[in-house]
Amino acid sequence: MAEFILGSFAFTTAVLRQEDVGHDFHCVLTVRDSEARMLRAGPSFSVQVKSTPEPVRYSKSYEIDWIVDQENPFFLCVADRKNLRCDVYSTWNRLNAFTQHGRLATELLPDEPLAQPMLGDDQVLRVPLGPPVVSLTAQESVGDAAGRVGAVMRHWIELDRQNIVNNHAGMHWIQGPAAWVTNEPPGAKDQQRFYWNSKNLQACIDNFGRSAVGLLLTIENARRDGITDVPTEIVLDLETAYAAFAPAMDLRIQATFALARWAASQRPDRE
Structure with missing residues (x-):
């Protein structure tokens, strides 16, 4: 049944x-x-x-x-x-x-x-x-x-x-x-x-890095597409926080961020 x-x-x-x-x-x-x-x-x-x-x-x-x-x-x-x-x-x-x-x-x-x-x-x-x-x-x-x-x-x-x-x-x-x-x-x-638990500290740092990278790249893309304009000071605060934790993150997160930003810089601006 x-x-x-x-x-x-x-x-x-x-x-x-x-x-x-x-x-x-x-x-x-x-x-x-x-x-x-x-x-x-x-x-x-x-x-x-x-x-x-x-x-x-x-x-x-x-x-x-x-x-x-x-x-x-x-x-x-x-x-x-x-x-x-x-x-x-x-x-x-x-x-x-x-x-x-x-x-x-x-x-x-x-x-x-x-x-x-x-x-x-x-x-x-x-x-x-x-x-x-x-x-x-x-x-x-x-x-x-x-x-x-x-x-x-x-x-x-x-x-x-x-x-x-x-x-x-x-x-x-x-x-x-x-x-x-x-x-x-x-x-x-x-x-x-x-x-939360102190045993999860590394996982939390890495997750913050992934989230920060995703947010920063999305903001850049949204600005390029004219969808939104997040205040520059907010973006700078986020970049500062990311940079502070970056040395403790999985190295692959930093490498991915650098590669993604480089790739984005190679795209021609849209008319």
Whole structure:
């Protein structure tokens, strides 16, 4: 049943039982191309399916590593066979738990009101998931509702992926909605949390260098294109800050900046 309902808005590949390491389905969101009259592949995500909304625990060391090291947006699906319904929960809040507390036994709590994950006296991280992000019956999955659900899922996939990518890049800025309504896009009111640790100093310096280089080059390009004119004193302040940290940065950042500026200087000015 879960595969049928998930398949109404995504290309799904079931994981063979002997190869099941936690994911039950690898999915790719379907994008309806009305002009070409075809379905195109959208962003990918993975799903773990359960038959009840009971807490899902990861307590063995390899289970903890598995849930912490997810590199794709990860969803929990509760399949209600009696009512032929699937409730799908985003697990984005897990990143708040792992970033703040590290690798510990973890419970994902479907339907638990959204809140900051808590570390219990038993050293188990409990992660509230909030309500389902989408919910669909088998009957609804053959109608227009499936297309609307797919559009909502895209928002949640992109949210989880952005947080995952930022985390892997050493920018531990977790962003997510403070509340939402099932089958509707995430609300505009976000909650954002930033985590820092002295062990991440080098990564932060390098990320500042990359951001500064990107911003300086973009400002130069925007000025050349006549799009904006950032005050010169702001640009000088940014260049001064970049130069102060440059000796501590990855040498490749400085080399890339120098090469990009040289390449930009070789372009003819536009009329």
